[in-house]
Every structure is written in C-alpha cells, then in structure tokens.
Amino acid sequence: MRPGRPWVYGAAITLLMVVAVGVQVVRGRTYGDTALDDRLLYLRSGTVAAKAALSFDTLLADVYWIRALQHFGNDRLRPNIPGRFELLYPLLDLTTTLDPDFVVAYRFGAIFLSEPDPGGASRPDLAIALLKKGVRTTNRWEYYYDIGFVYYWNLHDYTNAADWFRRGGDLPGAPWWLRTYAAVMLTKGGDRQASRFLWQEVLQRPDTNEWLRNTAQMRLLQLDALDQIDILRRAVSEFQRRTGKLPERWRQLVAAGLLRGEPVDPSGTPYTLNFATGEVNVSGYSPLHPLPTEPR
C-alpha cells in the first residue's frame, strides 16, 4: 500500500554495503587500516591524548610544541629556579607521540635537552632517548646524525658517535659527508681541528636554518677563542719564566713585548686574567661564555 518495495531498497542497500566493505578490504590489504602509516600501533600503545584529539592530533602536537618552546625559553632566562627544564622532556615526548613525524620537535628538542647548563637542560641522555624514538618511528638519517653529535659534543664518546654517523650514512638518501664524520671521529676524536671541521660543515650546508647557523658561528668563534687562550697561556708562562712572578694585568705583558695590545676575544670582549693563578679565560660578560668543555 505504501510505495517503495522494501526488498528492492533492501537489496540495493545491501549491495552497496557489500561494495563498501569490499573497497575497505582492498584498501586495508594495500595500505593498512589507518591513514597510510604505522601510527596505529603507536596510538594504541596507551596514549590517551592522541585518542582525545580525535583527528586533530597533529594540531595538539603543535600546541605541545609551542608549550615546550615557551617552557625552554622561560627557564633559560631564570637560571636558579628549582626544577628547571623539568617539563622539557615530557612535553617533547608528548609532542612527538601525537605527531611522530614532527622532525623539528626531535631535532631542536634534542639540542635543548643536550645543551650544558645554563644554556640547556644538560641531559644528553634524554636527548638521545628522544632521537632514538624518532629513529624507531620514522627512521630519518637526521636523527642518527644528531645522536652522533650528542655523543661527540656533549658526551665525548667518539666510538658511539662514529657508530651513529656511520649507521646514518648507510640510510638511503643520507648525505655523503656523514661517513666522513664517522671517519673523523675514529681518527682524531678529541681534536679541536675535528670540531672546527664539523661546525664549518654545519655552517655551509644548505639545509641549516637560522638558529643552527647562529649556533655554528658561535661554536666556531669559541674554538677560535680556545686557540687564542692557548697562545695567551703560553705568553703568561713566558712572563713567569722571565720575571719569576705571575702578571697582574695584560699591560705588563704588552710592556714586556709579549703582546701587541690588550687581548680581546672574537666577540670583542677582553679576556680575563686571574692574577692569583695566572689562569686565562673569556669574560663572564662575553657572549662566548661559557666556553665548551674541551674534548680530551
């Protein structure tokens, strides 16, 4: 009596649903159940935040990344507060869990974590942990390179550094110079020349961004300062050998003909001379302060 034969409509709907299921099966076989990548396992590993974000997880990742940046920036300006940089790793971890492809969060995050006090959290171990998570999820050569660098620069562990550089260099698409790094690590690990080579390399690479470029320039200036400090130390020893006492001011060395003028570091700030010990260093006011721990 009512129009629309139920079995005709029923059959049409059933047919369409069968086709829909078929398409789903084909797609699932070819590409997996979620959008293309293996993030499924990752989300299922108990991250509530990613669930709650529905399909907006990358946006939430951005929010956490911004929070991580703010946290890092704030604490960097306040060297004496308790629990400094405490939240840095958890925030970065959350960011990269929500968006496992967030390359910058791994790479910059690792720098923030590994930088020695007061410039960073002084936690190279966590930096390596974060980068290793990146290796597990998306396996980019950049992460190997960064891990190698943390081993080299912060931990002075040249064997491990060489190992990570080499493994990164073996990945498809990795640049040739990663293998060079590995070789440099193995032959002259703690050499200041090796450092200079590595940082110059960073500076010249086209994919270096502004922040990293500034860092590299600063590192190179610090290396220059270390060279100059070596020369100044030799001058102080020479003065002590000639006069039998330590100099109190740079002017005394100039008067003795050992220096041409009052020495300034590459940033233009005068070096300090400790008249009690004869120790030479960059001034606390210098942008180069503190100098990196000399690799041994």
Place this chain on the structure above:
Amino acid sequence: MRVIRHIAVNVFKESVRDKVLYNLVLFAILLMAASYLLSQLTAGQDIKIIKDLGLAAMQLFGLFMAVFIGIGLVSKEVERRSIYSLLSKPIRRQEFVIGKYVGLVLTLAVNLAIMTVAYYAVLGYMAWMAGSWFKPGWEAPAMDPALLKAVAMIMLQLMVITAVALFFSTFSSPMLSAGLTFGFYIVGHFNADLKHFEAIIDSRPVVYLARALYYLLPNLAPLDVKAQVVHALPVPAAYLLLNTAYAFVYIAALLTASSFIFLRRDFK
C-alpha cells in the same frame, strides 16, 4: 535531474541568506591571527603549524556546518510544514531527499573552496615574509599543491557526515540526529580499534560483532591524511581513489536508505 537541481540550488540560496557563510570570515580571521601570533613564537616552523591549523579548522568548520545544516534540511521542512506545499508539486519524495543532499554538498564545497583560497593566501604571505633563511629547513614548500589532497579528503568526510545527518533526520528529532551524527563522526575516527578487538577481548561473538561494526559504520580515519600531507609524505593516488570510491558507495547506501524511509513516512 531538473527537480534535483532546482531543490539543490534552493538549499544553497537559503543557506547563503541564512548567513551560513559568515563562518568563512571567522575562519579567515582565525587563520590570520594565528599566523601572526605564531610568527612571533616559533623557530621557523610556524609554516607547519599554520598548515595544521588551517586544515583542522576547515574540517571542524565543515563538520559543524554539515551536521547542523544537514539535520535541519529535512526536519526543519517537516516541522514548519513547508514540505506540505512542496510535496504537492510534481516531484517525487526521493528527488526531494537527493536534492537536499546535493544542495548541502554544494554549499559545503563552495565554503571549502573559499577557505582553501584563504588558506593558500595566508601560506603565501608567510612564505613571502619568511624570506630565504628558513625555507631550506621546511619539509615542503609553503603553498604545497599536495595540501589539496587533504582538502579533498576533508570534503569526502564532510559528504559522508552530511549523508549520515540526512539519514538520521529523516526519522528522528533534530537534537537526537545531531547527537547521533557527532557520535558517528567520532566512531568513524576510532573505527580501526574495532577491527583489532580480539587483542582486548577473548569472546568470539564480541569480536565478530566488533568486526561487523567496523565494516558497517562509516570509516573516516583513513580519509584523514592531514598529517601525511603537511609532512610531505607520499600519499598515493590509488589510495585517494580507493577512499573516494568507498565514500561514494557508502553515501549511496545512506541516501538509498534515507529515500526509502522518507518515501514511506507520514506527515502528521
């Protein structure tokens, strides 16, 4: 076809008059304000965040439009009895349902197109502002045409959701329809968990039931390629094609069911 076209155009006209497109202004303001704020904040990665934010906002705005206009399409006409005079015209009820659907899809498409233009404009501006310093560090160019893939998939999701909203509104109240449609949207994004239920539960029947639901409920998660596109990861054309086929077939099933229910319905 003529009848469907006229009904669709009327839906579009009404929603434009109803100031639905105002949301576009909100979208543009949000995007511009966000890009301004973010450019002060982050180290050269603001472009990625703007990309995420823009796509997420498009999806969210579209979702709200699809649900709230979608459920009103039929139920409002029935409630206000404007359908009485409409159905006395020489049209079939199925044509009414499909015309309404096409009209809302048209409205959504125009909306999304305008949002996309605004989106690219902001990205272009950001790229111009950033200068040559940051660009080598970006994963993808600012005005990456691949972003259109994500936009297309958002459109597909909205089309499915609109069909769901229309389906519910042919037999239930607007409030209930809205709730159910949002429910389907959320389920649509968690669907994959249903397929792997055996990992959690030992009961055979429950696992089969979950598996059946996985295939019957709309599966929207695979249509979400925002992250891939923003990170310049490859999204194969065949994958997009499969998604499109899935969405269209699923929509056809929903519209058939909606037409059937609507065809047999009494208007008291």
Place this chain on the structure above:
Amino acid sequence: MLAIQTTDLSKDFPVGFWRPRPYRALDKLTLEVEQGETFGFLGPNGAGKTTTLKLLMQLLYPTSGRAEILGRPVGDVGVKRRIGYLPESPYFYDYLTAEELLSYFASLVGYGAAERRRRVSALLDEVGIGSERRLQLRKFSKGMLQRVGIAQAILNDPEVVFLDEPMSGLDPLGRREVRNLILSLRDRGCTVFFSSHVLADAEALCSRVAILASGRLIASGKITDIHAFQVRGWELIVAHLSGESLERHRARMRKVTAIADRQYALELPLEPGPDGLLRDLIGEGAHLVSLNPTRESLEDFFIQQVGQQEPR
C-alpha cells in the same frame, strides 16, 4: 471521469508511546466530486478534514481504502502536475521572497525562465501582493502568507484545487477576495475542493457539501437537500406593530423579540406559512421590514450531532 473519488478511505494514528493504540482519524470516507464542481468540505475542528486532504495529497498513507484524483491514484506525479494544494495555515521558507518562492515552485513544475517570470508576476497581481513581493517571507503577516499560499496552489492552472481552510486568518476584506477568487476558478472550469468550519462560506460558494464529524461522513449533497439545513421556519421583521394586534396573533408565533419601539422580530413555524399572518398584520397597519426563511446553523447542527455520538 470524476475529479475526486474516495472509497472507504480510513486513517488510524497510533496514540500513546509505550503501547500505541490506533486512533481512527478518518473512518471509511466515500466521496465523489464531479469535475467543475465547487465542493465544500465542512466540519468542526478535529473532524478529519485536514487528514482527508493530506491523504489526497499523499502526505499521509491510508490505513485502508482508496483515493483517486482525475481517475489516477493519488501521489502520481502526472496527477500532481494537474492539481494545486493550499495547506492549512501555510508556511514557506523564511529567507526567500514571495517572488523567489513562486519561481522556485514554478521551476519544479517545469516552466522555463521566461514563462516563470510571466506567471509569477501575474499570479502575485491576482492575489493582491504588490511591492511586498520583494520582501523575505519571514516578514509576512499570516494573511499575506495565506495569499502566497493560494498563489502557489493555482500556479500551474490546475484542474483541481484543494484548499484547506482558505479563509482562516483573513480579515473580512480578505475573505471576500478569496471568495471571488474561488468563484473565478469555478468560472474557468476548475474543480475546487475546500474545507471550512464556517457554513456561510459554503452557502455562498458551493454546489455541494459534505459534512464530517469525528472522522465520519454524516451528510452530503446540496445544502438545500441536506435535511438538517432545510427551512425550519420564518423570521418576520415588522414595524409599526400595535400592542393589540401583537396580542391578538401571539398564538401564531413561536417567539417574539422586541427590536425597537413597535418594531419586532417574529419567529414563525414552517407551517402554515407566513402569508396569512403577514396579510393580517399589514391589514392592521404594520409595515413589513423583512421576511427570511430560517435554517439550523452549522454550529447547532454540529452540537446536535456530537451530542448524538456515542462516547468514545
């Protein structure tokens, strides 16, 4: 071929949520309307008039029985092309203007753009909508919406028009306009089927009526043929009637009402007719003001009918 034919048309609505029981809104309605007739469908509110019209428009599906329009089953798209329908207190789209609404409906009927413009403009003139036609419908009063509703019902030069309470919500002037409109439709040969709860509307317009109460057809035919509406007596109004002659002839009157000084309204029984009394009164110096047959009003009839219904 009949314009409208229903056979044992019935409709039940389920009442109650938990255990719905059928409530019979329309019970075995059998009705035939000839082409060219103006047919009044009368009954109090809730009698089943709107339900019948919705069944004819296939907005409702019957529980049992059949309905045909122009010899085809209702709901047929070809039939819908040849009919028009005005719903009870019509409502359209808030954001369209009267012009746009009619143009939209015209496009659904299948008219081309030029034809649409011509028809819409002529129709709006005909129902008396002037410059308001460019206004969005949400700014329209109830009476104006009623006019738009009538315009859309006759948009396609229909052969049969169904009007559900076309006079409701209109002021006296509007009622007269609608009345004239229905008459002009009749003159064009159009069958008009309209529902109303006001007998006067039907008396002025209809060739035939059907009366519905509580879902049942209780009478149909020409108004004068329906037993309930046959002449029940006479109402005689006279002036200059002296008290003596009133007293003298009092027994021949059913009821006397004084209207003014020496002016009276006299109710007379049907038999033996007013002639004799009128002659006598005039002979005694009274002046005739008016003489009218009296019928039972539709309201009286309904009250009487509903009183007869067994309680449900």
